[in-house]
Amino acid sequence: xxxxxxxxxxVGSYSEMAGRIKKHNLDxxxxxxxxxxxxxxxxxxxxxxxxxxxxxxxxxxxERCFCKQGQLKQGIREEPNGCGSTVFEKSSxxxxxxxxxxxxEMDAACRSHDKCYTDCTRSHKECDDEYxxxxxxxxxxxxxxxLSWEFWADMFLWFNGGKAQCHTKAGLxxxxxxxxxxxxxxxxxxxxxxxxxxxxxRYKGCYVDDSERNFKVFKGRVTGFLKVINExxxxxxxxxxxxxxxxxxxxxxxxxxxxxxxxxxxYAKVDDGQCEIDYISFAxxxxxxEMLGRGWRNAVFEIY
Numbered sequence: 511x512x513x514x515x516x517x518x519x520x521v522g523s524y525s526e527m528a529g530r531i532k533k534h535n536l537d538x539x540x541x542x543x544x545x546x547x548x549x550x551x552x553x554x555x556x557x558x559x560x561x562x563x564x565x566x567x568x569x570x571x572x573e574r575c576f577c578k579q580g581q582l583k584q585g586i587r588e589e590p591n592g593c594g595s596t597v598f599e600k601s602s603x604x605x606x607x608x609x610x611x612x613x614x615e616m617d618a619a620c621r622s623h624d625k626c627y628t629d630c631t632r633s634h635k636e637c638d639d640e641y642x643x644x645x646x647x648x649x650x651x652x653x654x655x656x657l658s659w660e661f662w663a664d665m666f667l668w669f670n671g672g673k674a675q676c677h678t679k680a681g682l683x684x685x686x687x688x689x690x691x692x693x694x695x696x697x698x699x700x701x702x703x704x705x706x707x708x709x710x711x712r713y714k715g716c717y718v719d720d721s722e723r724n725f726k727v728f729k730g731r732v733t734g735f736l737k738v739i740n741e742x743x744x745x746x747x748x749x750x751x752x753x754x755x756x757x758x759x760x761x762x763x764x765x766x767x768x769x770x771x772x773x774x775x776x777y778a779k780v781d782d783g784q785c786e787i788d789y790i791s792f793a794x795x796x797x798x799x800e801m802l803g804r805g806w807r808n809a810v811f812e813i814y
Contacts, residue, residue, distance in 0.1 A: 543635040544571035549597075549691040552698075559694055565703045568694050572634020577703035582630055584727075584748050584768050585702045590624030592617050593683075597692040613683060615652055615676050619644035627693050628700035630748065634693040638684055645680035652676065711743050711811040713801055714751070714770060716785035717777050719808045724777040725753045725765035733761040738802060743813055754809045757787050757802035770810065777808075785809040 548559035548570070558576075560567035565578035576582060593616060594609030613620065619641050626637035652660045653673040664672035687693075717724060727749065732741035738754060738761065746752035746766035754762040771777055787802040803809040 543638070543688050544569075545689055545691050545694065546570070549695060552694070561698045566698055566701065568697055572693055574633060575630060575697050575701055580703040580705045582748060583702050583704050583750070584630045584766075585700050586768050587625070587628035587700050590621035592624070593620035595690070595692045597690060597695060598686065601690075613679055616645040616648045616680060616683075619648050627696040630697065630701040637693065638687045641687070642680060642684040645684070646677060649673065649676035649680060709743055709747055709813060711739060711752075711813055714810045714812050715779045716782050716801065716803075717753075717771065717779050717808045717810055719753075719755060719777060719806050722776075723765070724772055724808060725751070725767040725810075726772075727766040729764040729766060731761045732764045735760060736800065738762045738764075739800075739811065743811065746813065750813055752811050752813065754785075754801075754803035754811075755807060756805050762802050765808065770812070780807070 545559070548554045551562050552559040553562060554560075554570075555567060557571070558567040558569050560578070565580060566575065566582075567578060568575040592610055593613035594606040596606060598604065598609065599606050610617075622644055623637060623641040626632050626640060629637075652658055653664050653676055655661055660672060664670055719725075727746070729742065729745040732738045732745065732754075734741065738757070742752050742754055742762070742764035745764055749766040749768055751767045751770055753765045753767070755765065756763050771779075782801060784807045785801045785803050786799050787804070788799050801809040
């Protein structure tokens with residue numbers, strides 16, 4: 511009975527969604543990405559929409575965002591809220607709760623999509639195509655995997671309707687994203703423009719880290735003793751902070767972040783000695799101590 515009830519609910523939500531999308535002339539298979547007009551609080555400048563009162567712009571085809579003057583910087587990225595968009599809610603009348611209920615199978619794909627829409631380096635279509643891949647994978651894991659209870663329920667109770675609906679919803683939602691301004695509006699809230707200036711850094715302290723990472727953006731390893739600080743700063747020039755960790759054999763891991771500390775209770779500031787690296791420079795015959803980071807210890811720097 512529970513399985514039948516769950517299936518009936520899903521069918522109802524899906525039918526409502528599909529009907530309203532058809533009513534509002536939203537083409538789920540549109541081949542070209544991008545918007546045809548700029549949303550409120552943006553003005554059109556050539557093939558781009560620019561936020562009023564700022565120099566922040568994004569191409570209408572979703573190719574990239576840029577600054578008319580200055581440098582594009584990554585701002586604070588909001589936490590993902592799963593499937594659904596308030597932008598789509600306004601345009602279609604379908605509530606956020608209904609959207610989330612309808613696309614429950616692909617919640618993880620939606621959350622990954624939310625994160626992509628706040629990354630200043632990602633394009634509109636790149637984010638949407640990644641969502642489509644993850645959404646289809648979610649359907650496969652739920653309805654095509656014999657180890658999943660939904661596989662057997664779909665086969666014997668839903669007559670394989672769950673498989674068909676799930677993959678159809680994945681494609682339907684992907685198509686609706688094509689001409690939605692959600693990517694543009696999310697980028698405008700997550701990115702900003704700063705005046706061009708020479709890059710400089712200042713040391714902010716030594717902080718604890720763990721596998722969840724205080725600084726989420728990994729830029730690989732940078733090399734060269736005293737060069738590692740400047741090299742990491744260059745790689746993180748789109749951010750306000752960078753960190754070095756696990757220095758050894760002439761290189762260190764490089765991480766970037768728009769904020770100094772994403773969770774002060776979790777990532778405590780510790781004594782500088784826990785980030786300090788000692789070495790001898792044979793070139794100048796001197797002994798040096800630098801804050802280059804150790805295992806699970808971030809030597810944090812601010813770009814200013």
